[in-house]
Amino acid sequence: MIRSEILRDIAxxxxxxxxxxxxxxxxxxxxxxxxxxxxFYMLGTMGLSxxxxxxxxxxxxxxxxSIDGDGSVLTNFGTLPTIANNVADNYILLIIDNGSxxxxxxxxxxxxKKTSLTEVARACxxxxxxxxxxxxxxxxxxxALDSNKMTIIVSKCESGNVKIxxxxxxxxxxxxxxxxxxxx
Amino acid sequence: xxxxEKIVSDLVANNVNFVTTVPCKQLAGxxxxxxxxxxxxxxPSNKEDEGMGLCAGAFMGGKRPAIIMQNTAIGxxxxxxxxxxxxxxxxxxxxxxxxxxxxxxVACQVEMAVHTKAxxxxxxxxxxxxxxxxxxxxxxxxxxHTFMCNKPVAILTDATFWKGY
Numbered sequence: 001m002i003r004s005e006i007l008r009d010i011a012x013x014x015x016x017x018x019x020x021x022x023x024x025x026x027x028x029x030x031x032x033x034x035x036x037x038x039x040f041y042m043l044g045t046m047g048l049s050x051x052x053x054x055x056x057x058x059x060x061x062x063x064x065x066s067i068d069g070d071g072s073v074l075t076n077f078g079t080l081p082t083i084a085n086n087v088a089d090n091y092i093l094l095i096i097d098n099g100s101x102x103x104x105x106x107x108x109x110x111x112x113k114k115t116s117l118t119e120v121a122r123a124c125x126x127x128x129x130x131x132x133x134x135x136x137x138x139x140x141x142x143x144a145l146d147s148n149k150m151t152i153i154v155s156k157c158e159s160g161n162v163k164i165x166x167x168x169x170x171x172x173x174x175x176x177x178x179x180x181x182x183x184x
Numbered sequence: 185x186x187x188x189e190k191i192v193s194d195l196v197a198n199n200v201n202f203v204t205t206v207p208c209k210q211l212a213g214x215x216x217x218x219x220x221x222x223x224x225x226x227x228p229s230n231k232e233d234e235g236m237g238l239c240a241g242a243f244m245g246g247k248r249p250a251i252i253m254q255n256t257a258i259g260x261x262x263x264x265x266x267x268x269x270x271x272x273x274x275x276x277x278x279x280x281x282x283x284x285x286x287x288x289x290v291a292c293q294v295e296m297a298v299h300t301k302a303x304x305x306x307x308x309x310x311x312x313x314x315x316x317x318x319x320x321x322x323x324x325x326x327x328x329h330t331f332m333c334n335k336p337v338a339i340l341t342d343a344t345f346w347k348g349y
Contacts, residue, residue: 045233051240055237055242055249056245058225058238058245060245060246082229082234182246
């Protein structure tokens with residue numbers, strides 16, 4: 001399975017929750033598969049999906065899923081200790097780990113080589129870290145939502161992209177629509 | 185009331201209830217006062233762009249955020265300020281230690297100080313400079329202005345303001 005197939009598979013599970021989606025193809029794919037007011041699409045700023053999601057989860061009670069990638073987590077490595085030390089049980093970080101920088105042409109990341117993000121997250125102090133194969137992601141994500149415990153999921157999948165148009169929604173519209181969904 | 189207590193009191197009076205910090209020697213007292221405040225959720229961040237991401241999420245979750253950092257962070261956060269905070273039109277008061285000004289003992293700090301206002305100007309970020317002790321009396325109005333206009337706003341605080349360190 002590649003990332004877009006995981007997103008298609010988990011779309012029914014995440015539709016009713018607040019989702020912060022990583023820059024580039026992940027946001028474009030989610031927007032194309034199942035656009036929801038509860039989705040916050042990042043149009044810029046690589047690396048901050050996990051940080052935006054954590055801030056959102058700490059600020060209010062609804063469940064928040066940050067969809068991130070291995071390359072983005074590597075870009076913002078400092079996020080994992082911050083997450084570990086500021087526990088929000090309404091927060092799930094889903095790292096779709098395809099071992100490559102997908103949006104820029106599938107250049108390999110270190111997560112696809114020697115570095116295990118699962119072990120790094122545990123070493124940073126994150127208490128519920130689950131590594132799974134792409135095909136198990138939906139089931140693991142649903143269990144994490146049901147557990148009401150902050151959970152980091154590392155979903156190992158194949159690299160690869162589908163042709164998808166860019167998001168042309170205005171950023172203020174994305175943000176405004178999302179904030180109304182947060183408050184509803 | 186000490187300057188640190190005054191700053192925290194103005195933050196609380198303006199319902200700023202989510203503050204991320206990256207430390208600087210000049211800011212140690214105000215960071216301690218924020219940590220001690222029952223009205224503010226204090227979340228230290230490891231890098232200032234991470235902190236701005238936390239603030240963006242907290243804002244969308246209904247909180248009023250602020251970031252406390254050193255002016256060197258302007259170099260770290262330009263992309264985040266432009267493509268997140270400004271692009272999505274989010275308010276963010278930035279209380280910034282303005283290192284490299286008069287009284288600075290570390291020569292390297294001057295290298296970033298000479299770029300600080302030019303960068304903020306280039307980014308069209310409203311910028312206020314606290315040099316004298318009384319300048320802190322503008323903080324309340326600056327915070328109101330920030331949440332009125334939904335922009336990142338810089339408050340540069342130099343060594344003369346902090347009376348050395």
